[in-house]
Amino acid sequence: MRIDKFLKNSRIIKRRTLAKEACEKGRVLINDKEVKPGAEVTPGDIIEVIFGNKTLKVEVIELLEHVTKDDAHKLYKIL
Template identity: 60%
Template sequence: MRIDKFLKVSRIIKRRTIAQEACEKGRVLINGKVAKPGSVVKIGDMLELNFTNNATKYEVLEIKEHVKKEETTLMYRIVE
């Protein structure tokens, strides 16, 4: 699945266009490498989002095309 779509479906970022912009500005990393909006994310990948001096790391646990709001937290785990 594309990283911009994963961020939207998992509700880490609310809109796909914002996820695309974050990727284009180099604020999203997959396994330590800068991600483009079309970069593919797989189970086990480590994502890092850098916004305003705040970096949050996520581990991808599951990839689904459609998810209910209550199930989105099952798609990733926040890593400290």
């Protein structure tokens, strides 16, 4: 699954366009590497998202195409 889509599905970032912009500006890292919006995510990857002066680090647990709001937190584990 693409990183921008995963960030939207997991509700880490609310919209896919915002997730895409964050990737293009170098604010999203997968396993300590800057990535483009089309980079693939697999279970076990460590994603780091930089929000201004805050950083969110999560581990991908599961990839799902359609996720309800209540189940979105099950896709990742905060580190």
